[in-house]
Amino acid sequence: MKPQFEHPVCDECRSRLGNVFCSLTASQVNEMDSEKNCSIYKKGQIIFNEGNKPAGVYCVNKGKIKIYQTGEEGKEQILRLVKEGDVLGYRSLISGEAYSGTAAVMEDATVCFIPKRTFFDFLHTNADLSTQMMQLLSHDLKEAESRLTGLAQKPVRERMAEALLMLLEFYGTDKEGAINAVISREDIANIVGTATETTIRILSDFKSEKLIDLIGKKIKVNNHQGLVKTAHIYD
Numbered sequence: 001m002k003p004q005f006e007h008p009v010c011d012e013c014r015s016r017l018g019n020v021f022c023s024l025t026a027s028q029v030n031e032m033d034s035e036k037n038c039s040i041y042k043k044g045q046i047i048f049n050e051g052n053k054p055a056g057v058y059c060v061n062k063g064k065i066k067i068y069q070t071g072e073e074g075k076e077q078i079l080r081l082v083k084e085g086d087v088l089g090y091r092s093l094i095s096g097e098a099y100s101g102t103a104a105v106m107e108d109a110t111v112c113f114i115p116k117r118t119f120f121d122f123l124h125t126n127a128d129l130s131t132q133m134m135q136l137l138s139h140d141l142k143e144a145e146s147r148l149t150g151l152a153q154k155p156v157r158e159r160m161a162e163a164l165l166m167l168l169e170f171y172g173t174d175k176e177g178a179i180n181a182v183i184s185r186e187d188i189a190n191i192v193g194t195a196t197e198t199t200i201r202i203l204s205d206f207k208s209e210k211l212i213d214l215i216g217k218k219i220k221v222n223n224h225q226g227l228v229k230t231a232h233i234y235d
Contacts, residue, residue, distance in 0.1 A: 007038045008061045008112060015061050015085040020136060023128035031118065038112040047088075047103040047111060054093040056115040060084050063109020064171075064181055067101040068190060076190040081106075081170060090133065091140065093119065107182065154232070159192045160202045161231035164212065167191075168221050178218040206230075 010016055010033040011026075024032065038061065041047060047058060050069060065082040079101050082088050092099045093116060123130050154162070164179075171181040189199040203219070206212045211227055213220040221227060 007036075008110065009033060010036070013061060016059065018085040019059065019087055020129060020132040021059065021087070023126060023132060024122065025126070028122055028126065032114060032122075035118045036112045036114050038110060041105045041109045041111060043105055043108055045105045047105065048099055050100065050102045051098050053098050054089050054116070056113050057087055057089045057093055057119050058103070059112045059114060060086050060088070061110040061112055063105060063111070064107040065103055065109060065111075066106050066187065067103050069101045076187075077193060078187060078190040081167075081191075083171065087136075090119075091137065094133070094137070106187070156192060156194045156198060157202055157205075158231050159194070160188075160199065160206075161211075161227045163188065163191050164206075164219065164221060165224075165227055165231060167219075168224075173220075174218070176215060176218075176220065178213075178215050178220040182217050183219075184217070 008015075010021075010029050016022060016029075021029075021032070036059075041063070047065065048054070060082055062084050064084075065086075065088070066078050067080040067082065067088065068076040068078045070076055080088075082103070088103060089099070123133065167179050167181065167183065171179050174180040185199050185203070186196045188203075189196045192199065203212065203214065206227075207214055209226070211221070211223045211230065213222055
């Protein structure tokens with residue numbers, strides 16, 4: 001007999017304490033707990049599809065997710081990576097537009113869905129939440145502008161170094177000191193905006209230059225400053 005899935009309790013959720021919902025009042029937390037629906041998604045499953053209309057927002061309790069667009073030839077371009085504590089689907093919901101990308105699970109995930117009515121009630125009655133959402137949307141715009149500039153102006157080797165630094169900052173490291181996420185070479189290529197073969201070659205070059213080490217499917221950054229220099233990132 002399979003064990004019954006226990007829904008995360010909002011009041012006890014550590015992931016919530018690190019995202020925009022940390023500003024909810026006790027009564028709002030209880031309301032969200034009663035209104036939300038939580039599901040387990042396996043690697044490769046789709047949470048929502050590009051072009052669909054949103055009916056609420058998603059909050060990641062556990063797991064890793066990618067949001068991507070599909071080009072005319074079927075190639076993915078990863079727009080954003082999502083980890084536990086992150087909220088997704090809010091930009092399309094607030095703007096009243098269809099999803100601009102597809103959300104797919106990279107590592108098994110537990111995701112909670114908060115209905116549109118509940119989310120907008122919180123926005124209308126909680127000034128702190130509204131402010132944090134504006135800050136989050138402004139941050140998203142800045143990230144999108146930086147990404148467009150990088151894709152247009154930076155050589156692929158620089159973009160690869162910058163992507164590895166971003167992954168390191170985003171996911172942290174595991175017990176072996178490697179980036180704490182198993183990301184396929186194809187997904188890395190789709191983050192950088194290049195071919196998978198090019199990604200494999202540049203990662204091999206970085207290893208030869210002792211900038212990184214490859215531990216199975218994981219990547220360990222050995223020379224942080226070397227990658228910063230390669231990416232041409234300056235304060």
